[in-house]
Amino acid sequence: MDIYQYLDQQRQRVDRYLEQSLPDSLRDPEKLYESMRYSLLGGGKRVRPILTIAAAQALGYDHDAMLPFAASLEFVHTYSLVHDDLPAMDDDDYRRGRLTNHKVFGDGMAILAGDALLTMAFELCSQDESRSGLTASQQLQIVRELAYGSGHQGMVGGQVMDIQAENQEVELAHLQKIHSHKTGQLIRAAVRIGGIIGGASSAQMESLTGYAEDIGLAFQIADDVLNMVGTREELGKDAGTDEKRGKKTYPSFFGIDGARQLGDDCVERAVKRLESFDHQADPLRQMAAYIMSRRN
Amino acid sequence: MDIYQYLDQQRQRVDRYLEQSLPDSLRDPEKLYESMRYSLLGGGKRVRPILTIAAAQALGYDHDAMLPFAASLEFVHTYSLVHDDLPAMDDDDYRRGRLTNHKVFGDGMAILAGDALLTMAFELCSQDESRSGLTASQQLQIVRELAYGSGHQGMVGGQVMDIQAENQEVELAHLQKIHSHKTGQLIRAAVRIGGIIGGASSAQMESLTGYAEDIGLAFQIADDVLNMVGTREELGKDAGTDEKRGKKTYPSFFGIDGARQLGDDCVERAVKRLESFDHQADPLRQMAAYIMSRRN
Numbered sequence: 001m002d003i004y005q006y007l008d009q010q011r012q013r014v015d016r017y018l019e020q021s022l023p024d025s026l027r028d029p030e031k032l033y034e035s036m037r038y039s040l041l042g043g044g045k046r047v048r049p050i051l052t053i054a055a056a057q058a059l060g061y062d063h064d065a066m067l068p069f070a071a072s073l074e075f076v077h078t079y080s081l082v083h084d085d086l087p088a089m090d091d092d093d094y095r096r097g098r099l100t101n102h103k104v105f106g107d108g109m110a111i112l113a114g115d116a117l118l119t120m121a122f123e124l125c126s127q128d129e130s131r132s133g134l135t136a137s138q139q140l141q142i143v144r145e146l147a148y149g150s151g152h153q154g155m156v157g158g159q160v161m162d163i164q165a166e167n168q169e170v171e172l173a174h175l176q177k178i179h180s181h182k183t184g185q186l187i188r189a190a191v192r193i194g195g196i197i198g199g200a201s202s203a204q205m206e207s208l209t210g211y212a213e214d215i216g217l218a219f220q221i222a223d224d225v226l227n228m229v230g231t232r233e234e235l236g237k238d239a240g241t242d243e244k245r246g247k248k249t250y251p252s253f254f255g256i257d258g259a260r261q262l263g264d265d266c267v268e269r270a271v272k273r274l275e276s277f278d279h280q281a282d283p284l285r286q287m288a289a290y291i292m293s294r295r296n
Numbered sequence: 297m298d299i300y301q302y303l304d305q306q307r308q309r310v311d312r313y314l315e316q317s318l319p320d321s322l323r324d325p326e327k328l329y330e331s332m333r334y335s336l337l338g339g340g341k342r343v344r345p346i347l348t349i350a351a352a353q354a355l356g357y358d359h360d361a362m363l364p365f366a367a368s369l370e371f372v373h374t375y376s377l378v379h380d381d382l383p384a385m386d387d388d389d390y391r392r393g394r395l396t397n398h399k400v401f402g403d404g405m406a407i408l409a410g411d412a413l414l415t416m417a418f419e420l421c422s423q424d425e426s427r428s429g430l431t432a433s434q435q436l437q438i439v440r441e442l443a444y445g446s447g448h449q450g451m452v453g454g455q456v457m458d459i460q461a462e463n464q465e466v467e468l469a470h471l472q473k474i475h476s477h478k479t480g481q482l483i484r485a486a487v488r489i490g491g492i493i494g495g496a497s498s499a500q501m502e503s504l505t506g507y508a509e510d511i512g513l514a515f516q517i518a519d520d521v522l523n524m525v526g527t528r529e530e531l532g533k534d535a536g537t538d539e540k541r542g543k544k545t546y547p548s549f550f551g552i553d554g555a556r557q558l559g560d561d562c563v564e565r566a567v568k569r570l571e572s573f574d575h576q577a578d579p580l581r582q583m584a585a586y587i588m589s590r591r592n
Contacts, residue, residue, distance in 0.1 A: 032448060032456040083411060088384075088403035107384035108459060111407060112452055115379060118411065119447035122418045126439035136432035143422035143439050151415035152328060156408055160328040163404060 003286040007045070010053055010283075014046040017067040018074060021124065035105040035113035036120075040078045043096045045294075047219075048073035048190040051287065055194025055208055058274070058281035065133035066197045068124040069142050073190045075121035076150045080186075082114040084159065092241075121146060134197065141196050149189030158182025162247075170248040176217070183223070184216030191215075191284075207273045214270035215288050221263035222292050224249035225256060263292045299582040303341070306349055306579075310342040313363040314370060317420065331401040331409035332416075336374045339392045341590075343515075344369035344486040347583065351490025351504055354570070354577035361429035362493045364420040365438050369486045371417035372446045376482075378410040380455065388537075417442060430493065437492050445485030454478025458543075466544040472513070479519070480512030487511075487580075503569045510566035511584050517559035518588050520545035521552060559588045 018040055026033050049070035056066050085092040085100040086107060092100055102110035125143045129136040148154055158181025165178060191212035195205045227242045228251050242249050250259040270288040274281045314336055322329050345366035352362050381388040381396040382403060388396050398406035421439045425432040444450055454477025461474060487508035491501045523538045524547050538545050546555040566584040570577045 026448075029453055029456040029460060031460065032453060036448070079411075083407055086384075086404075086407065088382075088407055108382075109456070111379055111382065111384055112456055114411075115375075115414065116448040116452040118414060119443055119452065122439060123443035123447055126436050126443055128440075129433060129436060136436045137425060139436050140422050140425060140432045140439075143418060143436075144424075147415055147419035147422055151419055152322075152332070152412040156412040156415065157325055157328060160325040160405070160408055163408075164325060164327065 001282050001286065003283070003290050006283050006286070007050060007290065010050045011046045013053075013064075014049040014067070014070060014074065015041075017064075017071050021068070021071060021120075031105065031109060032113060032116060035101060035109050036117055038104060039082050039101045039113065040075065040117060042098055044074070044078075046074055047287075047291070048077055048186060051187065051190040051212075051284075052194040052197070054281075054283040054287055055191045056198040057194075058208075058277050058284050059195065059198025059200055059204065060280055061198040063133060065131075066194075068127060068132070069139075069193055069197060070190075072121040072124045072142075072146055073186065073193070075117045075124065076146065076155075076186060079114040079117035079121075080150070080155055080159070082110050082117070086110060089159075089163065118150070121150075138196050138199075142193050145189045145192050145196065149185040154181060154185030154189070155183075158185065165248065167246045172253055175248050175250070175253070179220040180213070180216065183220045184213060187216040187219060188212040204276075207276060211270045211273040211284065211288070214266045214273065215291055218263045218266035218270065218288065219291050221250045221259050221266070222294060224251055225259050225263070226294075229256060260292075267292050297578050297582065299579070299586050302579050302582070303346060303586065306346045307342045309349075309360075310345045310363070310366060310370065311337075313360075313367050317364075317367060317416075327401065327405060328409060328412060331397060331405050332413055334400060335378050335391075335397045335409065336371065336413060338394055340370070340374075342370055343583075343587070344373055344482060347483065347486040347508075347511075347580075348490040348493070350577075350579040350583055351487045352494040353490075354504075354573050354580050355491065355494025355496055355500065356576055357494040359429060361427075362490075364423060364428070365435075365489055365493060366486075368417040368420045368438075368442055369482065369489070371413045371420065372442065372451075372482065375410040375413035375417075376446070376451055376455070378406050378413070382406060385455075385459065414446070417446075434492050434495075438489050441485045441488050441492065445481040450477060450481030450485070451479075454481065461544065463542045468549055471544055471546070471549070475516040476509070476512065479516045480509060483512040483515060484508040499572075503572060507566045507569040507580065507584070510562045510569065511587055514559045514562035514566065514584065515587050517546045517555050517562070518590060520547055521555050521559070522590075525552060556588075563588050 022037050022040060052070040052073060081095060082101045084090050085095055086102055093103055094100060101113060122143060125139060125146060129139055132139060158178055161178040162182050188209060191208050195208045200208060228240065250262065254262060267288045271285050274285055318333050318336060348366040348369060377391060378397045380386050381391055382398055389399055390396060397409060418439060421435060421442060425435055428435060454474055457474040458478050484505060487504050491504045496504060546558065550558060563584045567581050570581055
């Protein structure tokens with residue numbers, strides 16, 4: 001299989017669903033929907049939804065009925081970017097090569113659009129079970145995974161740890177903890193939600209969870225490396241921002257090459273976790289490698 | 297029955313659950329939990345959770361198993377206050393007689409604490425169904441009500457409309473629309489969630505929904521009147537802030553007495569909706585009157 005072709009196809013599939021979930025006909029209040037659409041539909045690799053899809057596919061499930069659940073991860077991811085970019089947080093002007101949400105719509109609207117995107121993620125996951133093709137119990141599990149991965153014990157907790165660590169001396173163990181929360185927990189939720197959709201056994205869920213934790217770490221290492229060596233064009237935002245902020249990163253502990261090696265080890269471990277899966281898990285396997293190789 | 301005694305008892309019941317849901321032992325990251333607790337446990341009448349409880353009781357259900365669902369409404373309400381108070385929105389320094397969250401913890405932490413409270417509301421609603429005493433299908437309905445009432449078509453949508461209406465000439469119909477979204481939808485969700493918990497028939501759910509819409513309007517009218525005539529002590533924040541901001545309110549259309557009359561009419565209509573319910577709906581009936589008579 002060609003992973004780039006696969007990613008492209010699945011990204012288009014996710015994008016179609018995202019566009020349809022916030023159609024132009026939704027327009028009252030107009031500014032809110034403009035702001036939500038600006039960030040949700042403003043490009044992005046859709047890595048998290050595709051992880052959900054690939055995990056479900058690894059278990060032989062590939063119906064479009066899973067798209068609302070896969071999309072919910074992009075809603076949560078997008079809201080987190082909108083809020084993180086605010087002046088009160090990272091104060092970033094650019095994201096994915098465009099002005100950040102608050103730069104276009106103002107801080108108040110960016111806060112509200114983020115709130116609405118987060119809430120809508122749960123709306124997508126809680127549609128009537130007669131339409132989802134899943135059982136209510138599966139959907140409830142999905143809501144639980146999403147809430148856990150994105151909340152105080154997951155992504156938001158990690159974001160707080162990250163802010164508090166700026167300009168502090170941070171040990172490697174603490175850096176890992178920050179990342180496993182800030183980035184790792186939502187990736188873990190993405191993969192596990194795919195597992196729930198595909199009806200994973202508990203052994204399969206354990207393998208998927210291990211896979212997700214390994215690629216979550218690889219993902220962050222790749223981000224850190226990219227922030228250091230990427231060009232403004234590749235990143236769609238300024239490079240070297242971590243260093244400027246005095247943020248500890250994997251390269252600051254291990255150097256660029258050491259960090260890359262660490263990331264490659266994670267990828268290898270992740271692939272190994274999927275030993276008991278057949279060829280249907282190939283997209284998942286290749287996504288692990290893709291995550292370390294990506295250039296933006 | 298004595299409504300004040302009832303409200304006091306149920307408030308204590310809700311408060312006990314809220315405290316237990318964010319115990320002092322939850323402390324990593326410490327500042328996040330401090331900030332969440334500061335606003336969630338900082339007093340408040342707990343009207344929305346009590347509406348959920350009273351609606352379930354009207355249907356003969358009164359187990360503590362409903363407390364996570366009732367509490368989820370207070371989590372959502374609290375997050376909305378924390379975000380609304382931010383400088384980028386209403387820029388309020390005081391709330392419930394204390395400094396607002398961002399005044400104590402900073403804007404960034406207030407945004408994140410709000411995000412975490414909102415997300416945790418969905419965590420509370422999606423706990424394993426074996427522990428809730430409800431079916432997964434009921435819980436999924438609850439998640440759906442909560443997401444709908446608090447999101448783009450509900451509370452957040454109303455907040456955007458409200459901000460955009462400041463210093464604009466607003467017609468009465470538009471004012472009602474703003475309020476039915478900003479305040480009304482979450483109150484509607486509170487009552488309907490009680491209905492789901494109590495196993496309401498569709499006719500009963502229709503009555504409860506009508507009741508909720510009527511008291512939602514009464515609630516907003518009472519708020520407007522209070523904002524105009526209340527003292528700083530009663531309100532726990534500055535009075536007359538709506539007028540200062542050039543905000544249209546019910547008293548600005550009907551005068552204080554006219555607005556009060558309108559509110560009383562809503563209460564009467566709300567009580568009438570409950571005709572087919574027996575004495576178990578008395579708390580719900582009396583809460584309608586309480587809402588118009590409250591002084592803070």
